[in-house]
Amino acid sequence: MTALLAIENLSKRFGGLAAVQKLSFTVEEHEILGLIGPNGAGKSTLFNLINGVFAPDTGSIIFRGAGITGALPFNVARAGLARTHQIVQPLGAMSVLENCTVGACFGRENLPLTQARQAAAEAASFVGLGERLDSPASELTIAGKKRLELARALAAQPTLLLLDEVLAGLNSTEVERMIDVIRRIRERGITILMIEHLMQAIMSLSDRIVVLNSGQKLAEGPPAVVANDPAVIEAYLGDPQLAAEFRGAVA
Protein backbone atom coordinates (compact mmCIF):
# COMPACT_ATOMS: atom_id res chain seq x y z
CA MET A 1 0.00 0.00 0.00
CA THR A 2 1.34 3.43 -0.84
CA ALA A 3 1.20 6.17 1.74
CA LEU A 4 -1.37 8.96 1.56
CA LEU A 5 1.36 11.54 1.98
CA ALA A 6 5.04 10.89 1.42
CA ILE A 7 7.67 13.47 2.34
CA GLU A 8 11.04 12.68 0.82
CA ASN A 9 14.30 14.36 1.62
CA LEU A 10 12.67 17.74 2.13
CA SER A 11 14.79 20.80 2.90
CA LYS A 12 14.09 24.50 3.34
CA ARG A 13 16.47 27.28 4.30
CA PHE A 14 15.70 30.83 5.33
CA GLY A 15 18.97 32.64 4.81
CA GLY A 16 21.42 30.95 7.14
CA LEU A 17 18.77 29.04 9.02
CA ALA A 18 18.03 25.47 7.92
CA ALA A 19 14.38 25.29 8.99
CA VAL A 20 13.82 21.81 7.60
CA GLN A 21 16.70 19.47 6.70
CA LYS A 22 16.52 16.29 4.63
CA LEU A 23 13.28 15.25 6.23
CA SER A 24 11.48 12.08 5.15
CA PHE A 25 8.40 10.41 6.59
CA THR A 26 5.00 9.15 5.46
CA VAL A 27 1.41 9.54 6.59
CA GLU A 28 -0.69 6.42 6.10
CA GLU A 29 -4.34 6.49 5.26
CA HIS A 30 -6.77 6.83 8.19
CA GLU A 31 -4.10 7.41 10.82
CA ILE A 32 -3.48 10.31 13.15
CA LEU A 33 0.17 11.23 12.95
CA GLY A 34 1.38 13.57 15.67
CA LEU A 35 4.22 15.97 14.95
CA ILE A 36 6.07 17.22 18.01
CA GLY A 37 9.30 18.99 18.75
CA PRO A 38 10.66 21.96 20.70
CA ASN A 39 9.86 25.50 19.56
CA GLY A 40 11.65 26.34 16.33
CA ALA A 41 11.98 22.68 15.35
CA GLY A 42 10.44 23.44 11.94
CA LYS A 43 6.96 22.04 12.46
CA SER A 44 4.98 24.97 11.12
CA THR A 45 7.49 25.46 8.30
CA LEU A 46 6.89 21.84 7.36
CA PHE A 47 3.14 22.50 7.18
CA ASN A 48 3.78 25.56 5.05
CA LEU A 49 5.90 23.47 2.71
CA ILE A 50 3.29 20.73 2.46
CA ASN A 51 0.40 23.03 1.66
CA GLY A 52 2.36 25.25 -0.69
CA VAL A 53 2.77 28.47 1.27
CA PHE A 54 6.54 28.01 0.77
CA ALA A 55 8.29 26.05 -1.97
CA PRO A 56 10.93 23.63 -0.67
CA ASP A 57 14.58 24.03 -1.73
CA THR A 58 14.99 20.31 -2.33
CA GLY A 59 13.00 17.13 -1.87
CA SER A 60 9.54 16.08 -2.87
CA ILE A 61 6.03 15.83 -1.49
CA ILE A 62 3.76 13.11 -2.89
CA PHE A 63 0.09 13.31 -2.03
CA ARG A 64 -2.23 10.48 -3.13
CA GLY A 65 0.38 9.33 -5.61
CA ALA A 66 0.82 12.71 -7.28
CA GLY A 67 3.61 15.20 -6.77
CA ILE A 68 2.50 18.45 -5.12
CA THR A 69 6.02 19.77 -4.52
CA GLY A 70 5.98 23.52 -5.01
CA ALA A 71 2.27 23.57 -5.96
CA LEU A 72 0.42 26.72 -4.93
CA PRO A 73 -1.83 26.61 -1.82
CA PHE A 74 -5.11 26.69 -3.75
CA ASN A 75 -4.05 23.77 -5.94
CA VAL A 76 -3.04 21.79 -2.87
CA ALA A 77 -6.42 22.55 -1.31
CA ARG A 78 -8.20 21.37 -4.45
CA ALA A 79 -6.21 18.14 -4.35
CA GLY A 80 -7.87 17.41 -1.00
CA LEU A 81 -5.46 18.68 1.60
CA ALA A 82 -6.89 21.15 4.10
CA ARG A 83 -5.21 22.86 7.03
CA THR A 84 -5.81 25.08 10.02
CA HIS A 85 -3.56 27.91 11.13
CA GLN A 86 -1.76 28.16 14.42
CA ILE A 87 -2.57 31.85 14.44
CA VAL A 88 -6.23 31.94 13.46
CA GLN A 89 -7.01 33.56 10.10
CA PRO A 90 -10.75 34.21 10.07
CA LEU A 91 -12.35 36.09 7.18
CA GLY A 92 -13.41 38.63 9.78
CA ALA A 93 -16.30 40.52 8.22
CA MET A 94 -17.86 37.36 6.82
CA SER A 95 -20.20 35.17 8.81
CA VAL A 96 -19.32 31.74 10.19
CA LEU A 97 -21.43 30.18 7.46
CA GLU A 98 -19.75 32.22 4.71
CA ASN A 99 -16.31 31.31 6.04
CA CYS A 100 -17.16 27.64 5.86
CA THR A 101 -18.84 28.06 2.48
CA VAL A 102 -15.54 29.33 1.08
CA GLY A 103 -13.93 26.11 2.26
CA ALA A 104 -16.68 23.97 0.77
CA CYS A 105 -16.78 25.88 -2.51
CA PHE A 106 -13.09 25.85 -3.25
CA GLY A 107 -11.89 22.71 -1.49
CA ARG A 108 -11.63 19.17 -2.75
CA GLU A 109 -15.32 18.86 -3.63
CA ASN A 110 -15.40 22.20 -5.45
CA LEU A 111 -19.13 22.36 -4.77
CA PRO A 112 -21.57 24.80 -6.38
CA LEU A 113 -22.76 27.56 -4.03
CA THR A 114 -26.06 26.07 -2.80
CA GLN A 115 -24.62 22.67 -1.99
CA ALA A 116 -21.57 24.33 -0.49
CA ARG A 117 -23.79 26.22 1.96
CA GLN A 118 -25.29 22.93 3.15
CA ALA A 119 -21.90 21.30 3.55
CA ALA A 120 -20.71 24.45 5.34
CA ALA A 121 -23.61 24.47 7.80
CA GLU A 122 -23.02 20.80 8.49
CA ALA A 123 -19.31 21.31 9.11
CA ALA A 124 -20.05 24.24 11.43
CA SER A 125 -22.52 22.17 13.42
CA PHE A 126 -20.03 19.31 13.58
CA VAL A 127 -17.52 21.42 15.47
CA GLY A 128 -20.22 23.01 17.63
CA LEU A 129 -20.73 26.32 15.83
CA GLY A 130 -24.23 25.45 14.63
CA GLU A 131 -25.76 28.22 16.74
CA ARG A 132 -23.42 30.90 15.43
CA LEU A 133 -23.86 30.50 11.67
CA ASP A 134 -24.78 34.15 11.11
CA SER A 135 -22.26 35.71 13.50
CA PRO A 136 -19.38 37.60 11.94
CA ALA A 137 -16.21 35.53 12.37
CA SER A 138 -14.49 38.47 14.05
CA GLU A 139 -16.98 38.29 16.95
CA LEU A 140 -16.08 34.72 17.95
CA THR A 141 -13.93 33.98 21.00
CA ILE A 142 -10.49 32.45 20.48
CA ALA A 143 -11.94 28.99 21.07
CA GLY A 144 -14.67 29.80 18.57
CA LYS A 145 -12.14 30.97 15.98
CA LYS A 146 -10.15 27.77 16.45
CA ARG A 147 -13.32 25.80 15.83
CA LEU A 148 -14.00 27.92 12.79
CA GLU A 149 -10.54 27.08 11.40
CA LEU A 150 -11.44 23.44 11.80
CA ALA A 151 -14.96 23.80 10.38
CA ARG A 152 -13.67 25.65 7.31
CA ALA A 153 -11.09 22.96 6.65
CA LEU A 154 -13.66 20.20 7.18
CA ALA A 155 -16.23 21.83 4.91
CA ALA A 156 -13.84 21.16 2.04
CA GLN A 157 -14.24 17.44 2.80
CA PRO A 158 -10.50 16.87 2.62
CA THR A 159 -8.69 13.56 2.45
CA LEU A 160 -5.91 14.83 4.68
CA LEU A 161 -6.24 17.44 7.39
CA LEU A 162 -3.26 19.33 8.81
CA LEU A 163 -3.99 20.67 12.29
CA ASP A 164 -1.56 23.30 13.56
CA GLU A 165 -1.94 23.59 17.32
CA VAL A 166 -5.72 23.64 17.46
CA LEU A 167 -5.57 23.11 21.23
CA ALA A 168 -3.24 25.99 22.06
CA GLY A 169 -4.85 28.79 24.00
CA LEU A 170 -7.93 26.78 25.00
CA ASN A 171 -9.01 26.10 28.60
CA SER A 172 -9.32 22.52 29.82
CA THR A 173 -13.03 22.16 29.06
CA GLU A 174 -12.50 23.52 25.56
CA VAL A 175 -9.54 21.19 25.08
CA GLU A 176 -11.65 18.18 25.95
CA ARG A 177 -14.38 19.21 23.54
CA MET A 178 -11.84 19.80 20.80
CA ILE A 179 -10.22 16.39 21.36
CA ASP A 180 -13.64 14.82 21.02
CA VAL A 181 -14.16 16.69 17.73
CA ILE A 182 -10.79 15.46 16.42
CA ARG A 183 -11.68 11.86 17.29
CA ARG A 184 -14.96 12.18 15.45
CA ILE A 185 -13.18 13.64 12.41
CA ARG A 186 -10.99 10.55 12.29
CA GLU A 187 -14.08 8.35 12.54
CA ARG A 188 -15.24 10.00 9.33
CA GLY A 189 -12.25 8.49 7.61
CA ILE A 190 -10.19 11.67 7.37
CA THR A 191 -6.46 11.25 7.88
CA ILE A 192 -4.91 13.77 10.27
CA LEU A 193 -1.42 15.17 10.60
CA MET A 194 -1.28 17.32 13.70
CA ILE A 195 1.19 19.59 15.47
CA GLU A 196 0.53 19.92 19.17
CA HIS A 197 2.39 21.07 22.25
CA LEU A 198 -0.11 19.62 24.67
CA MET A 199 1.62 16.29 25.32
CA GLN A 200 -1.26 14.60 27.13
CA ALA A 201 -3.52 15.26 24.18
CA ILE A 202 -1.23 14.34 21.33
CA MET A 203 0.06 11.19 23.01
CA SER A 204 -3.46 9.88 23.51
CA LEU A 205 -4.76 10.93 20.08
CA SER A 206 -1.90 9.85 17.81
CA ASP A 207 -1.29 6.44 16.32
CA ARG A 208 2.27 7.41 15.57
CA ILE A 209 4.52 10.30 16.46
CA VAL A 210 7.27 12.01 14.49
CA VAL A 211 9.66 14.12 16.55
CA LEU A 212 11.44 17.05 14.93
CA ASN A 213 14.44 18.87 16.30
CA SER A 214 16.32 21.64 14.47
CA GLY A 215 14.56 20.73 11.26
CA GLN A 216 15.57 17.08 11.37
CA LYS A 217 13.71 13.94 12.28
CA LEU A 218 14.80 12.83 15.73
CA ALA A 219 12.52 9.86 16.23
CA GLU A 220 9.46 8.16 14.82
CA GLY A 221 7.16 5.49 16.20
CA PRO A 222 4.22 4.74 18.49
CA PRO A 223 3.76 7.26 21.34
CA ALA A 224 4.99 4.93 24.06
CA VAL A 225 8.20 4.10 22.20
CA VAL A 226 8.96 7.68 21.23
CA ALA A 227 8.37 8.96 24.76
CA ASN A 228 11.06 6.68 26.13
CA ASP A 229 13.57 7.39 23.40
CA PRO A 230 16.65 8.88 25.09
CA ALA A 231 17.34 11.21 22.17
CA VAL A 232 13.84 12.65 22.43
CA ILE A 233 14.06 13.16 26.17
CA GLU A 234 17.44 14.78 25.65
CA ALA A 235 15.95 17.23 23.12
CA TYR A 236 13.27 18.18 25.57
CA LEU A 237 15.65 18.52 28.50
CA GLY A 238 16.17 22.12 27.56
CA ASP A 239 12.69 22.49 28.96
CA PRO A 240 12.59 20.35 32.13
CA GLN A 241 8.89 20.92 32.75
CA LEU A 242 7.99 19.78 29.25
CA ALA A 243 10.28 16.77 29.60
CA ALA A 244 8.51 15.74 32.79
CA GLU A 245 5.14 16.28 31.18
CA PHE A 246 6.33 14.31 28.22
CA ARG A 247 7.20 11.24 30.27
CA GLY A 248 4.08 11.66 32.38
CA ALA A 249 1.83 11.68 29.33
CA VAL A 250 2.50 8.06 28.48
CA ALA A 251 3.09 6.79 32.00
Add this chain to the structure above:
Amino acid sequence: MILLRRPFFWIVAAIIVMFVVAPSIGNNVQMREDLLLAAVYIVLASNLNLMLGYTGYVNFGSIVFFGLGGYFCVYFMSALGWGLAPAALVAGVAVSAFALFFGLGILRLRGAYFALATIGVNEAVQAFVTNFEPWGGGTGIYLSTELFQPLGGPARALWIIYYILVGVMGLSLYLSYFIKTSKFGLGLLAIGQNEDAAAVLGVPTPRYKALVYCVSAFLPAIAGGLYFFKGAFIQPIDAFDLQFSTEAIVIAMLGGQGTVMGPALGAFIYEQLRGWLLTSDTFANFQLVIAGALLLVIVIFAPGGLMGWLYGRWPRLKKVLE
Protein backbone atom coordinates in the same frame (compact mmCIF):
# COMPACT_ATOMS: atom_id res chain seq x y z
CA MET B 1 -36.11 33.36 -11.76
CA ILE B 2 -34.83 33.95 -8.24
CA LEU B 3 -33.67 37.40 -9.26
CA LEU B 4 -37.25 38.54 -9.94
CA ARG B 5 -38.21 37.72 -6.37
CA ARG B 6 -35.49 39.92 -4.92
CA PRO B 7 -36.59 43.46 -3.97
CA PHE B 8 -33.21 44.59 -5.25
CA PHE B 9 -34.16 43.70 -8.81
CA TRP B 10 -37.21 45.95 -8.68
CA ILE B 11 -35.40 48.81 -6.96
CA VAL B 12 -32.83 48.90 -9.77
CA ALA B 13 -35.59 48.55 -12.37
CA ALA B 14 -37.35 51.53 -10.78
CA ILE B 15 -34.13 53.57 -10.85
CA ILE B 16 -33.68 52.80 -14.54
CA VAL B 17 -37.27 53.75 -15.34
CA MET B 18 -36.84 56.99 -13.42
CA PHE B 19 -33.68 57.82 -15.35
CA VAL B 20 -35.46 57.14 -18.62
CA VAL B 21 -38.78 58.83 -17.91
CA ALA B 22 -37.88 61.90 -15.84
CA PRO B 23 -35.85 63.86 -18.42
CA SER B 24 -38.04 62.66 -21.30
CA ILE B 25 -40.99 64.59 -19.89
CA GLY B 26 -40.96 67.96 -21.61
CA ASN B 27 -37.68 67.15 -23.36
CA ASN B 28 -35.71 68.36 -20.33
CA VAL B 29 -32.16 68.51 -21.75
CA GLN B 30 -30.62 70.07 -18.64
CA MET B 31 -31.90 67.25 -16.46
CA ARG B 32 -30.72 64.72 -19.02
CA GLU B 33 -27.19 66.10 -18.87
CA ASP B 34 -27.21 65.96 -15.06
CA LEU B 35 -28.50 62.41 -15.03
CA LEU B 36 -26.07 61.36 -17.75
CA LEU B 37 -23.19 62.42 -15.55
CA ALA B 38 -24.79 60.59 -12.61
CA ALA B 39 -25.10 57.47 -14.78
CA VAL B 40 -21.42 57.69 -15.76
CA TYR B 41 -20.47 58.07 -12.10
CA ILE B 42 -22.56 55.04 -11.21
CA VAL B 43 -20.93 52.95 -13.95
CA LEU B 44 -17.44 53.98 -12.83
CA ALA B 45 -18.03 53.62 -9.09
CA SER B 46 -19.99 50.41 -9.37
CA ASN B 47 -17.32 48.66 -11.44
CA LEU B 48 -14.55 50.11 -9.30
CA ASN B 49 -16.39 48.60 -6.35
CA LEU B 50 -15.78 45.11 -7.75
CA MET B 51 -12.09 45.70 -7.07
CA LEU B 52 -12.24 48.11 -4.13
CA GLY B 53 -15.22 46.78 -2.20
CA TYR B 54 -15.25 43.10 -3.01
CA THR B 55 -11.61 42.19 -3.60
CA GLY B 56 -10.04 44.86 -1.39
CA TYR B 57 -7.71 46.23 -4.06
CA VAL B 58 -7.66 50.01 -4.46
CA ASN B 59 -7.62 50.84 -8.14
CA PHE B 60 -6.61 54.50 -8.32
CA GLY B 61 -6.33 54.45 -12.08
CA SER B 62 -9.69 52.96 -13.01
CA ILE B 63 -10.26 55.90 -15.35
CA VAL B 64 -7.81 54.34 -17.81
CA PHE B 65 -10.57 51.90 -18.79
CA PHE B 66 -12.98 54.74 -19.46
CA GLY B 67 -10.46 56.76 -21.44
CA LEU B 68 -9.12 53.87 -23.49
CA GLY B 69 -12.67 52.71 -24.21
CA GLY B 70 -13.38 56.22 -25.42
CA TYR B 71 -10.34 56.23 -27.68
CA PHE B 72 -11.01 52.81 -29.18
CA CYS B 73 -14.65 53.60 -29.84
CA VAL B 74 -14.02 57.03 -31.32
CA TYR B 75 -11.18 55.68 -33.46
CA PHE B 76 -13.22 52.76 -34.79
CA MET B 77 -15.99 55.17 -35.76
CA SER B 78 -13.94 57.99 -37.25
CA ALA B 79 -11.13 56.10 -38.96
CA LEU B 80 -12.75 52.77 -39.74
CA GLY B 81 -16.31 53.95 -40.23
CA TRP B 82 -17.87 51.50 -37.79
CA GLY B 83 -21.34 52.00 -36.30
CA LEU B 84 -21.69 53.01 -32.63
CA ALA B 85 -22.80 49.58 -31.38
CA PRO B 86 -19.92 47.49 -32.76
CA ALA B 87 -17.40 50.24 -31.99
CA ALA B 88 -18.46 50.49 -28.34
CA LEU B 89 -18.66 46.72 -27.87
CA VAL B 90 -15.29 46.00 -29.47
CA ALA B 91 -13.82 48.86 -27.42
CA GLY B 92 -15.15 47.14 -24.29
CA VAL B 93 -13.62 43.81 -25.29
CA ALA B 94 -10.29 45.39 -26.26
CA VAL B 95 -10.00 47.28 -22.97
CA SER B 96 -10.91 44.14 -21.01
CA ALA B 97 -8.15 42.26 -22.81
CA PHE B 98 -5.78 45.11 -21.98
CA ALA B 99 -6.83 44.92 -18.33
CA LEU B 100 -6.31 41.15 -18.23
CA PHE B 101 -2.83 41.56 -19.63
CA PHE B 102 -1.83 44.27 -17.17
CA GLY B 103 -3.77 42.68 -14.33
CA LEU B 104 -1.75 39.48 -14.49
CA GLY B 105 1.32 41.62 -13.91
CA ILE B 106 0.39 44.31 -11.43
CA LEU B 107 -1.95 42.17 -9.33
CA ARG B 108 1.12 40.47 -7.91
CA LEU B 109 1.46 43.67 -5.91
CA ARG B 110 -0.59 44.32 -2.85
CA GLY B 111 -1.90 47.29 -0.88
CA ALA B 112 -0.30 50.65 -1.56
CA TYR B 113 2.04 49.16 -4.19
CA PHE B 114 -0.88 47.97 -6.27
CA ALA B 115 -2.61 51.34 -5.92
CA LEU B 116 0.54 53.10 -7.13
CA ALA B 117 0.92 50.69 -10.03
CA THR B 118 -2.63 51.47 -11.20
CA ILE B 119 -1.77 55.17 -11.29
CA GLY B 120 1.34 54.19 -13.23
CA VAL B 121 -0.68 52.28 -15.80
CA ASN B 122 -2.96 55.27 -16.30
CA GLU B 123 -0.06 57.69 -16.64
CA ALA B 124 1.82 55.38 -19.00
CA VAL B 125 -1.21 54.94 -21.23
CA GLN B 126 -1.81 58.69 -21.24
CA ALA B 127 1.82 59.33 -22.20
CA PHE B 128 1.59 56.71 -24.93
CA VAL B 129 -1.62 58.09 -26.40
CA THR B 130 -0.29 61.66 -26.26
CA ASN B 131 2.50 60.51 -28.59
CA PHE B 132 0.44 58.15 -30.70
CA GLU B 133 -0.18 59.91 -34.02
CA PRO B 134 -2.95 57.63 -35.38
CA TRP B 135 -5.00 58.79 -32.39
CA GLY B 136 -4.18 62.42 -32.94
CA GLY B 137 -1.42 62.67 -30.33
CA GLY B 138 -1.91 65.45 -27.81
CA THR B 139 -4.62 67.19 -29.82
CA GLY B 140 -6.86 64.14 -29.86
CA ILE B 141 -9.59 63.18 -32.28
CA TYR B 142 -12.49 65.33 -33.42
CA LEU B 143 -15.56 63.54 -34.71
CA SER B 144 -17.49 64.87 -37.65
CA THR B 145 -21.11 65.59 -36.76
CA GLU B 146 -22.02 63.50 -39.77
CA LEU B 147 -21.41 60.49 -37.54
CA PHE B 148 -24.60 61.43 -35.70
CA GLN B 149 -26.65 61.08 -38.89
CA PRO B 150 -27.24 57.29 -38.64
CA LEU B 151 -28.84 57.98 -35.23
CA GLY B 152 -31.23 60.56 -36.68
CA GLY B 153 -29.23 63.79 -36.29
CA PRO B 154 -27.40 65.27 -33.27
CA ALA B 155 -30.46 66.12 -31.14
CA ARG B 156 -31.92 62.65 -31.36
CA ALA B 157 -28.48 60.99 -31.12
CA LEU B 158 -27.85 62.60 -27.74
CA TRP B 159 -31.04 61.09 -26.38
CA ILE B 160 -30.18 57.68 -27.79
CA ILE B 161 -26.68 57.80 -26.28
CA TYR B 162 -28.22 58.80 -22.97
CA TYR B 163 -30.62 55.85 -23.00
CA ILE B 164 -27.84 53.40 -23.85
CA LEU B 165 -25.74 54.84 -21.01
CA VAL B 166 -28.63 54.34 -18.62
CA GLY B 167 -28.75 50.74 -19.85
CA VAL B 168 -25.02 50.35 -19.18
CA MET B 169 -25.64 51.77 -15.71
CA GLY B 170 -28.37 49.18 -15.08
CA LEU B 171 -26.10 46.42 -16.36
CA SER B 172 -23.35 47.59 -14.00
CA LEU B 173 -25.65 47.29 -11.00
CA TYR B 174 -26.96 43.87 -12.02
CA LEU B 175 -23.42 42.73 -12.73
CA SER B 176 -22.38 43.81 -9.23
CA TYR B 177 -25.29 41.89 -7.79
CA PHE B 178 -24.70 38.83 -9.93
CA ILE B 179 -21.02 38.67 -8.99
CA LYS B 180 -21.70 39.27 -5.32
CA THR B 181 -24.14 36.38 -5.11
CA SER B 182 -22.00 33.99 -7.14
CA LYS B 183 -19.23 31.60 -6.21
CA PHE B 184 -16.80 33.92 -7.99
CA GLY B 185 -17.98 36.75 -5.73
CA LEU B 186 -17.56 34.62 -2.62
CA GLY B 187 -13.97 33.98 -3.65
CA LEU B 188 -13.41 37.71 -4.22
CA LEU B 189 -14.88 38.62 -0.82
CA ALA B 190 -12.61 36.02 0.78
CA ILE B 191 -9.61 37.58 -0.98
CA GLY B 192 -10.75 40.98 0.27
CA GLN B 193 -10.81 39.72 3.86
CA ASN B 194 -7.56 37.76 3.92
CA GLU B 195 -5.89 36.83 0.67
CA ASP B 196 -3.49 34.26 2.13
CA ALA B 197 -6.22 32.48 4.06
CA ALA B 198 -8.40 32.49 0.95
CA ALA B 199 -5.65 30.79 -1.06
CA VAL B 200 -5.18 28.16 1.63
CA LEU B 201 -8.92 27.49 1.49
CA GLY B 202 -8.59 26.86 -2.24
CA VAL B 203 -9.52 30.18 -3.85
CA PRO B 204 -7.40 30.50 -7.04
CA THR B 205 -6.36 34.01 -6.08
CA PRO B 206 -4.21 35.13 -9.05
CA ARG B 207 -6.82 34.01 -11.60
CA TYR B 208 -9.72 35.54 -9.70
CA LYS B 209 -7.98 38.87 -9.22
CA ALA B 210 -7.01 39.15 -12.87
CA LEU B 211 -10.52 38.14 -13.91
CA VAL B 212 -12.25 40.74 -11.74
CA TYR B 213 -9.83 43.44 -12.90
CA CYS B 214 -10.70 42.44 -16.48
CA VAL B 215 -14.47 42.36 -15.82
CA SER B 216 -14.37 45.72 -14.04
CA ALA B 217 -12.92 47.25 -17.21
CA PHE B 218 -15.65 46.21 -19.64
CA LEU B 219 -18.63 48.43 -18.86
CA PRO B 220 -16.58 51.55 -17.99
CA ALA B 221 -14.87 51.18 -21.38
CA ILE B 222 -18.25 51.09 -23.13
CA ALA B 223 -19.41 54.06 -21.06
CA GLY B 224 -16.24 55.89 -22.12
CA GLY B 225 -17.00 55.13 -25.76
CA LEU B 226 -20.50 56.54 -25.45
CA TYR B 227 -19.39 59.53 -23.42
CA PHE B 228 -16.69 60.69 -25.83
CA PHE B 229 -18.79 59.93 -28.88
CA LYS B 230 -21.46 62.16 -27.39
CA GLY B 231 -18.92 64.97 -26.96
CA ALA B 232 -17.61 64.28 -30.51
CA PHE B 233 -14.12 64.96 -29.21
CA ILE B 234 -11.50 63.12 -27.21
CA GLN B 235 -8.06 64.18 -26.01
CA PRO B 236 -5.62 62.58 -23.56
CA ILE B 237 -5.98 65.05 -20.70
CA ASP B 238 -9.77 64.53 -20.61
CA ALA B 239 -9.72 60.81 -21.23
CA PHE B 240 -7.19 59.91 -18.55
CA ASP B 241 -8.06 62.53 -15.95
CA LEU B 242 -7.16 61.07 -12.56
CA GLN B 243 -9.71 63.37 -10.97
CA PHE B 244 -12.45 61.12 -12.32
CA SER B 245 -10.74 58.09 -10.74
CA THR B 246 -10.53 59.83 -7.40
CA GLU B 247 -14.16 60.83 -7.58
CA ALA B 248 -15.15 57.22 -8.28
CA ILE B 249 -13.34 56.17 -5.10
CA VAL B 250 -15.04 58.91 -3.06
CA ILE B 251 -18.39 57.80 -4.46
CA ALA B 252 -17.89 54.11 -3.70
CA MET B 253 -16.70 54.92 -0.17
CA LEU B 254 -19.50 57.44 0.41
CA GLY B 255 -22.21 55.03 -0.63
CA GLY B 256 -20.65 52.02 0.99
CA GLN B 257 -17.90 49.90 -0.53
CA GLY B 258 -18.69 46.24 -0.97
CA THR B 259 -22.43 46.81 -1.34
CA VAL B 260 -24.29 46.78 -4.66
CA MET B 261 -26.51 49.80 -4.04
CA GLY B 262 -23.83 51.85 -2.27
CA PRO B 263 -22.03 53.15 -5.38
CA ALA B 264 -25.37 54.13 -6.95
CA LEU B 265 -26.47 55.97 -3.84
CA GLY B 266 -23.04 57.57 -3.46
CA ALA B 267 -22.94 58.64 -7.12
CA PHE B 268 -26.33 60.26 -6.91
CA ILE B 269 -25.51 62.18 -3.74
CA TYR B 270 -22.04 63.14 -4.91
CA GLU B 271 -23.38 64.39 -8.19
CA GLN B 272 -25.90 66.60 -6.40
CA LEU B 273 -23.23 67.88 -4.05
CA ARG B 274 -20.86 68.52 -6.92
CA GLY B 275 -23.48 70.43 -8.88
CA TRP B 276 -24.13 72.59 -5.85
CA LEU B 277 -20.43 73.18 -5.17
CA LEU B 278 -19.64 74.05 -8.79
CA THR B 279 -22.37 76.67 -8.94
CA SER B 280 -21.70 78.10 -5.51
CA ASP B 281 -19.64 81.31 -5.48
CA THR B 282 -17.66 80.30 -2.42
CA PHE B 283 -16.79 76.72 -3.30
CA ALA B 284 -16.57 76.74 -7.09
CA ASN B 285 -12.82 76.10 -7.09
CA PHE B 286 -12.77 73.87 -4.07
CA GLN B 287 -14.83 70.98 -5.31
CA LEU B 288 -11.99 68.45 -5.04
CA VAL B 289 -10.91 69.81 -1.66
CA ILE B 290 -14.40 69.06 -0.39
CA ALA B 291 -14.31 65.63 -2.00
CA GLY B 292 -11.00 64.89 -0.32
CA ALA B 293 -12.23 66.07 3.06
CA LEU B 294 -15.35 63.98 2.58
CA LEU B 295 -13.24 60.90 1.87
CA LEU B 296 -11.23 61.47 5.06
CA VAL B 297 -14.37 61.83 7.14
CA ILE B 298 -15.84 58.62 5.68
CA VAL B 299 -12.69 56.56 6.11
CA ILE B 300 -12.27 57.67 9.72
CA PHE B 301 -15.84 57.82 10.98
CA ALA B 302 -17.96 55.65 8.71
CA PRO B 303 -15.84 53.12 6.83
CA GLY B 304 -19.03 51.33 5.81
CA GLY B 305 -20.34 54.46 4.06
CA LEU B 306 -24.03 55.30 3.86
CA MET B 307 -25.06 51.71 3.36
CA GLY B 308 -23.00 50.63 6.35
CA TRP B 309 -24.69 53.33 8.42
CA LEU B 310 -28.14 52.28 7.20
CA TYR B 311 -27.45 48.62 7.95
CA GLY B 312 -26.21 49.59 11.41
CA ARG B 313 -29.42 51.49 12.09
CA TRP B 314 -31.83 49.04 10.53
CA PRO B 315 -30.20 45.60 10.25
CA ARG B 316 -33.31 44.28 8.52
CA LEU B 317 -32.47 46.37 5.47
CA LYS B 318 -29.83 43.76 4.71
CA LYS B 319 -32.63 41.46 3.61
CA VAL B 320 -34.03 44.04 1.19
CA LEU B 321 -31.00 45.88 -0.20
CA GLU B 322 -27.76 44.41 -1.45
